[in-house]
Amino acid sequence: MNERQAVIKAWSGQYRKVGKKDRGRILDEVVALTGYNRRYVVGLSRWEGKIIA
Numbered sequence: 001m002n003e004r005q006a007v008i009k010a011w012s013g014q015y016r017k018v019g020k021k022d023r024g025r026i027l028d029e030v031v032a033l034t035g036y037n038r039r040y041v042v043g044l045s046r047w048e049g050k051i052i053a
Contacts, residue, residue: 004035008045015045
């Protein structure tokens with residue numbers, strides 16, 4: 001697993017549990033760490049753990 005996927009996996013569970021203000025903070029941190037687009041990170045966090053590969 002590459003580093004970006006590990007970051008998304010670590011933050012996705014927390015992202016779904018917190019309120020709107022905290023989600024913005026989490027998104028800022030993940031975007032800074034991964035370099036991904038903000039909307040892409042939201043989509044990844046939504047799908048994390050739901051796809052069986």
